[in-house]
Amino acid sequence: GAVVSQHPSWVICKSGTSVKIECRSLDFQATTMFWYRQFPKQSLMLMATSNEGSKATYEQGVEKDKFLINHASLTLSTLTVTSAHPEDSSFYICSARDPEGGSIGYGYTFGSGTRLTVV
Amino acid sequence: AQSVAQPEDQVNVAEGNPLTVKCTYSVSGNPYLFWYVQYPNRGLQFLLKYITGDNLVKGSYGFEAEFNKSQTSFHLKKPSALVSDSALYFCAVREASGTYKYIFGTGTRLKVLA
Numbered sequence: 001g002a003v004v005s006q007h008p009s010w011v012i013c014k015s016g017t018s019v020k021i022e023c024r025s026l027d028f029q030a031t032t033m034f035w036y037r038q039f040p041k042q043s044l045m046l047m048a049t050s051n052e053g054s055k056a057t058y059e060q061g062v063e064k065d066k067f068l069i070n071h072a073s074l075t076l077s078t079l080t081v082t083s084a085h086p087e088d089s090s091f092y093i094c095s096a097r098d099p100e101g102g103s104i105g106y107g108y109t110f111g112s113g114t115r116l117t118v119v
Numbered sequence: 120a121q122s123v124a125q126p127e128d129q130v131n132v133a134e135g136n137p138l139t140v141k142c143t144y145s146v147s148g149n150p151y152l153f154w155y156v157q158y159p160n161r162g163l164q165f166l167l168k169y170i171t172g173d174n175l176v177k178g179s180y181g182f183e184a185e186f187n188k189s190q191t192s193f194h195l196k197k198p199s200a201l202v203s204d205s206a207l208y209f210c211a212v213r214e215a216s217g218t219y220k221y222i223f224g225t226g227t228r229l230k231v232l233a
Contacts (some may be wrong), residue, residue: 006162034220043225044163083182093162095221102205108213110155110161 002028004096006111013084013118021079021114023094030096031075037066038091038113050077084118093117123147123212124222132200133232140195140227142210151213152193153221154184156206163209169193180204200231 003026013019017117023033031052032100050056050071053064058064066088068080077096122145132138151170155163167178173189174186184195195208200215 010160041226041228044221044223046220049220091160095163109165110163113160115160 002096002098002107002109004030004094004111006114008096008114009112010115011117013116015085015118016083018080019083019116020082020118021081021092021094022094023077023111025075025096025098025109028096029097030077030100031074032097033071033077034097035069035079036075036093036095038093044093046077051077071109081116084116086118089116089118121212121214121222123210123222125210125227128225129171129228129230130182131230131232134202135199138197138200138204138229138231140210140229141217142193142195142209143191143212143225144193144212145191146212150186150193152184152186153213154178154182154193154195155209155211157209157226158206165212166195166208200229202233204211205229205231 005026007022030069033050035047037047038044045057047062048056048058048069050069052071052074056069066082071077091113093113095108097108124143126141153168154166157163166182167176169176169186177183182197184193186193187196207226207228209226211221213221
């Protein structure tokens with residue numbers, strides 16, 4: 001079935017530095033990928049929708065300049081948290097849409113998530 | 120606007136007993152409904168979906184859900200709970216067109232007691 005690989009699974013960085021999270025579709029081409037943020041004991045908040053070859057669409061309240069999203073190929077989307085601060089610490093999850101429909105989640109597969117801790 | 124509600128933050132059930140995790144939804148058109156499970160520090164795993172057809176949907180790990188259009192509900196059920204079912208469960212509705220974004224409920228933590 002469709003597999004989405006997300007790396008790293010966890011990262012600790014110093015305040016003020018930038019961190020890049022990768023989301024790869026391993027056996028399909030993902031024209032659309034989604035980035036979510038999950039706070040402890042809370043639901044997933046959609047941050048942005050990225051489409052291959054075009055700019056990401058950010059949800060209201062999400063800072064575009066802080067959370068840079070790049071979807072340069074059909075198998076890779078990256079989320080870069082720039083000038084990270086402790087309040088950016090969270091669990092980030094990506095999701096990819098398989099344009100062929102797939103058999104899981106009606107064409108959607110989620111990555112295993114990245115735990116970001118900013119100290 | 121589409122929305123999903125999971126009225127219970129936590130559900131406790133004894134092992135071997137039936138379990139129900141509630142979900143209600145609000146959509147303007149036909150709903151595409153999903154249940155996902157999340158284990159600690161992991162991504163979401165697909166359990167089951169309702170797109171069309173039979174109201175009773177069977178999914179992974181013995182879970183099933185019943186789509187009830189009149190009550191706008193999509194409750195998750197399992198006849199006999201296992202301790203290993205303890206996890207965080209999310210109900211989600213997806214747009215039928217456009218960007219196909221998921222709207223997630225707030226999640227329900229299921230705790231199965233041995």
